Amino acid sequence: MTGKPLEGWFQDGLALNPHGPALRILDRSWTYTEVDRTARSWAAALSARHGPPRSVAVLAAKTPEAYIGLLAALYAGATAVPLNPENPPARNGAVLRAAGCEAVVADPAGAAGLAEVIAGAAVHSVLAPEELPGALPSLRVTPNDAEAAGFVTPPRAPDDIAYTLFTSGSTGTPKGVPISHANVSSFLRSSLPRYGVRTDDCFSQVHETTFDLALADIFPAWAGGACVCVLSRLQALDPARWVRRYGLTVWHSTPSLARGLQRKRLLAPGSLAGLRQSVFAGEALMTDTARYWQRAAPDGVIDNIYGPTELTIACSAFRFDPAVPDAQYGATVPIGTPNDGMEAILLGADGETTSGLGELCLTGGQMFAGYLDPAQNEGRFLQRAGRRWYRTGDQVRADDAVGFVHLGRGDSQVKINGYRVEVGEVEAALREVSGADAATFAVDAPSGAVLAAYVLCDAEPDLKALVEQMATRLPAYMLPRYVWWRPEAPLNAHGKTDRNRLREEAAREVADRAQF
Amino acid sequence: MTAHWDATFEKLVRAALTGYPAEAPLEPGVPLPAHGLDSLGMVGLSASLEDAYDFTFPDAALVPATFASPEKLWDTVTACLPGTP
Numbered sequence: 001m002t003g004k005p006l007e008g009w010f011q012d013g014l015a016l017n018p019h020g021p022a023l024r025i026l027d028r029s030w031t032y033t034e035v036d037r038t039a040r041s042w043a044a045a046l047s048a049r050h051g052p053p054r055s056v057a058v059l060a061a062k063t064p065e066a067y068i069g070l071l072a073a074l075y076a077g078a079t080a081v082p083l084n085p086e087n088p089p090a091r092n093g094a095v096l097r098a099a100g101c102e103a104v105v106a107d108p109a110g111a112a113g114l115a116e117v118i119a120g121a122a123v124h125s126v127l128a129p130e131e132l133p134g135a136l137p138s139l140r141v142t143p144n145d146a147e148a149a150g151f152v153t154p155p156r157a158p159d160d161i162a163y164t165l166f167t168s169g170s171t172g173t174p175k176g177v178p179i180s181h182a183n184v185s186s187f188l189r190s191s192l193p194r195y196g197v198r199t200d201d202c203f204s205q206v207h208e209t210t211f212d213l214a215l216a217d218i219f220p221a222w223a224g225g226a227c228v229c230v231l232s233r234l235q236a237l238d239p240a241r242w243v244r245r246y247g248l249t250v251w252h253s254t255p256s257l258a259r260g261l262q263r264k265r266l267l268a269p270g271s272l273a274g275l276r277q278s279v280f281a282g283e284a285l286m287t288d289t290a291r292y293w294q295r296a297a298p299d300g301v302i303d304n305i306y307g308p309t310e311l312t313i314a315c316s317a318f319r320f321d322p323a324v325p326d327a328q329y330g331a332t333v334p335i336g337t338p339n340d341g342m343e344a345i346l347l348g349a350d351g352e353t354t355s356g357l358g359e360l361c362l363t364g365g366q367m368f369a370g371y372l373d374p375a376q377n378e379g380r381f382l383q384r385a386g387r388r389w390y391r392t393g394d395q396v397r398a399d400d401a402v403g404f405v406h407l408g409r410g411d412s413q414v415k416i417n418g419y420r421v422e423v424g425e426v427e428a429a430l431r432e433v434s435g436a437d438a439a440t441f442a443v444d445a446p447s448g449a450v451l452a453a454y455v456l457c458d459a460e461p462d463l464k465a466l467v468e469q470m471a472t473r474l475p476a477y478m479l480p481r482y483v484w485w486r487p488e489a490p491l492n493a494h495g496k497t498d499r500n501r502l503r504e505e506a507a508r509e510v511a512d513r514a515q516f
Numbered sequence: 517m518t519a520h521w522d523a524t525f526e527k528l529v530r531a532a533l534t535g536y537p538a539e540a541p542l543e544p545g546v547p548l549p550a551h552g553l554d555s556l557g558m559v560g561l562s563a564s565l566e567d568a569y570d571f572t573f574p575d576a577a578l579v580p581a582t583f584a585s586p587e588k589l590w591d592t593v594t595a596c597l598p599g600t601p
Binding site: 026062086109232233234235237238260264417447463464467468470471476477479481482483484513 | 534535536537540546547549550551552554555556558559562575576578579580581583
């Protein structure tokens, strides 16, 4: 293959630092050589029964299986499909079937719910560390050294798919986003100079591999021979402890995490002194949050990176300069200029390209070719100047000095703690479980946006049962923080539910509750 | 249903939830994230439990799975307390 397959970037790190740590989880670490050997033997095992699988589901979070399994899928020449065992099995099953996964790598939590996840799917091989429940042992494969020694990764083309991630879809169905080897290589080539990775670097790894921000930690670290240090979402809320304990040098997280720590005044000045670089992505980074973080990490740089999953992890970047006064940045840190290999245009409200303010559209090496379900491509691409551009849905202002400044979105997609959520998907789920009309809103709270919802029906519903049913359908980050019942919906002049009034009411309720 | 935990635990868990009906019993298996417990809420709850029971959660226990239900959380807390088998 011309161009490097995604696992080739790991092998660069292996060559640089074969006996150094590639992965650390609590008190256990794995060297590059160990990770390489293990991934190779897993790839061989996954391919032993029916040849190399086309897609491998990696049903694991924050465990060795999540990371080594990701690499094993690539070593097998397959598309990796990360799935989080914390998510409802029905949702994981729908994703696994949509992605056509023929093999699964599961961690203990993933193996526990596996029977339900793979029901009705054409899975022929499962690699899991513990005894599988029920009838699944017939699918189980076990790595062995002889197989691994003879295993060769099948050749792939640059446009073959390295991984498929699923994001929230406004119609109620998750959208599969296939990303090619060429897409990720384009991201890494333009991003690695910004990191200047050293083999003694330790990168934080906070977000689950179902979220592409995780790949922004893992692959730059691995390409440079550095260590990926895994933190749970809860551990990550005490970053100073892990900077000391693990010797973290590069921090990656959503701005929400920093914002939460700022609100509760949990970061002492200088407490993150070991960090040489902090990278924020996934949502707007407030300028005052960047300053707060900078005081805690005085010797490190802060990068704000931006990009939807469809444009491969992050497609623009901005380095925060603490010497620049707030007035020049405004409330949020700019998202900066497009990565090398990417070009941007702005689309005005009139549907014509414009120069000052509009919807950000990009094209280039990091742009995916289209959704797993081609019907979802409708309206997401733009033809201009003989090229195809991806419409991000993000409204931005172009600024000569700082690049792009993010202004908001023109639709109902929101970020909840950095996770991309289509409010319509949450509302659809609430309608389904309640059998009644429902209205869901993202409301600003001091800690960031939260979801609040109304069930609109005459008879009082069992809200407790409803929210618990919601949890069987949606990942935890998509669950509304508040669900209220309203027997009579306010109506507007057209006799329809007055959503604006409900939204204001929800904002007041959320503000009242945020007082204490 | 036998009492799984003491009144302090019940009070602290309920205080960390949004909108859990006061009249409804706190069932052992109730999914806490469905009732508004997010990551920051989990960390806040872990701190209040540590204060109330004078112990420290081990690193490996500070994961969302620990906070999945009152039962899992109580099992984790009691396993950390001195004098429990």
